[in-house]
Every structure is written in C-alpha cells, then in structure tokens.
Amino acid sequence: MRKKIIAGNWKMNKNLEEGLALVSEASNMIKDEYNGNALVVFIPPFIHINAVSKMLEGYENQFSGAQNCSNHQSGAYTGEISASMIKSCGANYVIIGHSERRQYFNEHNQWLAQKIDACLKNNLLPIYCCGETLEERESEQHFQVIESQIKEGLFHLNVNDFLKITIAYEPVWAIGTGKTASTAQAQEVHAFIRTLIASHYSNEIANEITIQYGGSVKPENAAELFAAPDIDGALIGGAALQSRSFTDIVKAMTH
Numbered sequence: 118m119r120k121k122i123i124a125g126n127w128k129m130n131k132n133l134e135e136g137l138a139l140v141s142e143a144s145n146m147i148k149d150e151y152n153g154n155a156l157v158v159f160i161p162p163f164i165h166i167n168a169v170s171k172m173l174e175g176y177e178n179q180f181s182g183a184q185n186c187s188n189h190q191s192g193a194y195t196g197e198i199s200a201s202m203i204k205s206c207g208a209n210y211v212i213i214g215h216s217e218r219r220q221y222f223n224e225h226n227q228w229l230a231q232k233i234d235a236c237l238k239n240n241l242l243p244i245y246c247c248g249e250t251l252e253e254r255e256s257e258q259h260f261q262v263i264e265s266q267i268k269e270g271l272f273h274l275n276v277n278d279f280l281k282i283t284i285a286y287e288p289v290w291a292i293g294t295g296k297t298a299s300t301a302q303a304q305e306v307h308a309f310i311r312t313l314i315a316s317h318y319s320n321e322i323a324n325e326i327t328i329q330y331g332g333s334v335k336p337e338n339a340a341e342l343f344a345a346p347d348i349d350g351a352l353i354g355g356a357a358l359q360s361r362s363f364t365d366i367v368k369a370m371t372h
C-alpha cells in the first residue's frame with residue numbers, strides 16, 4: 118500500500134505567532150478527529166520550521182517541511198537556505214519545483230534535479246511538483262510538459278532514491294484560482310505519470326510512488342479527488358491556512 122500524504126504549503130503567509138497557533142490547533146484537531154493513516158505535513162516559511170517541528174514532536178504521522186532549498190551544499194549564496202540547514206531544524210520534507218518557483222524564480226528542471234539531490238543527500242524527502250499552464254493545456258501540450266518535468270527532474274535517480282520521492286501534480290491554472298481540475302482530469306494525468314515511471318523503472322516502483330494532486334483542494338472537493346485510484350493525497354495552499362479546513366481535508370482521506 119503506498120503512503121497517502123496531505124501537505125499544507127503556507128507560502129509566504131503567517132508570522133511566527135499565527136503559524137504556531139495554526140499548527141497547535143490543527144495538529145490537535147487531526148489527532149482527536151482523524152483515525153486514518155495518511156501522513157500530514159505542515160510546510161511553513163523557513164524561519165518557522167524549527168518551532169513548528171518542535172511543536173509536532175510526539176504527534177504520530179505529523180511532520181514539517183520546507184517550501185524550497187538551495188541546490189548548493191553551503192557557501193557564499195546570500196539569502197539561500199541549504200538542505201542540511203533545513204534538516205537541522207527538524208523538517209522531513211521539502212517541496213521542490215513548485216510552479217511559483219518555476220514561474221517567478223526561473224527554476225528549471227536541471228536545477229531542480231540538483232535540488233532533489235541536495236535533499237536526498239541530507240535525508241530529506243522531496244515533494245516534486247509538476248504541472249502545465251493553461252496555455253499548455255489548451256494547446257494540448259500538457260502530457261509533453263509533464264513528461265519533461267518528470268524525466269529531467271527525477272529520472273537520473275537510482276531506484277532506492279526514486280522511492281523516496283513524492284510527486285505533486287499541480288496544474289498551474291488550478292493553483293490559487295478556485296478552479297479545480299475535475300477528478301477525471303487529475304486522474305488521467307496521475308495515471309500518465311505512473312505509466313512514465315513504469316516505463317523507466319518498473320510497474321512495482323510506479324505502484325509505490327505517492328502522487329498528490331494540488332490546485333484549489335478544499336473540504337468540499339477533497340473526498341471525490343481522493344477516491345480516484347491514482348490520487349494519493351493533496352498539496353494544499355489556501356485551505357491549509359485555516360485549521361478547520363486543513364483538518365477537514367485530512368479527514369476526507371479515509372483509506
């Protein structure tokens with residue numbers, strides 16, 4: 118059985134006090150109200166990771182993560198944060214290649230492959246994002262775009278390292294827009310990603326990899342998305358900023 122993972126990406130929201138209040142509420146609500154086996158990941162801005170990680174100690178299946186990391190190990194890179202620094206603050210996961218990083222910070226697949234390596238070298242589990250823009254979908258290039266993102270970002274990994282990856286399919290046109298991909302659209306791409314993995318690695322490996330959907334996931338649409346056979350959880354933006362909506366999405370993951 119592959120792991121189910123619900124991750125909340127706060128982006129550049131919440132000061133320390135607000136962030137800790139959110140984690141305190143949500144972690145307790147999840148503990149009290151959720152008895153499934155999905156893993157939950159809180160992904161605050163870097164400077165809150167240490168405090169969030171400490172708050173989550175002792176909570177089963179609840180972890181912290183980072184939204185990005187440097188592709189360098191250390192050195193004269195003012196303003197950057199390395200994977201080893203993130204690890205030392207208690208995080209387990211790192212989002213790599215979020216569409217906002219690709220779009221606003223020009224992060225390309227080759228660079229993201231280096232970030233994946235930096236995470237793995239420091240025992241951090243990458244959540245690798247892929248997904249097409251509206252223009253790419255409308256011109257029916259979405260499969261091709263996703264294929265390059267996956268191949269160029271991940272397929273240099275050996276099997277052992279590849280098994281540590283979580284993939285998040287996030288159509289850019291559905292992020293923060295209130296517009297969710299239909300369950301059929303999401304399922305189609307998730308199945309496509311699994312086929313790509315099977316052809317490069319094997320069917321067994323493809324069946325082990327967690328593939329999350331991201332793009333305006335809310336308590337109202339989560340259960341339907343999670344019922345699709347190849348959707349193994351969610352990467353959530355807006356709805357992760359409130360303890361009630363985040364917890365309700367976690368509760369929608371019943372199996």
Ligand code: PEP
Pocket residue numbers: 126287291292293294295331332333334352353354355356
């Ligand atoms: C995201 O940022 O990864 C995301 C999916 O955001 P939202 O849920 O707000 O669409």
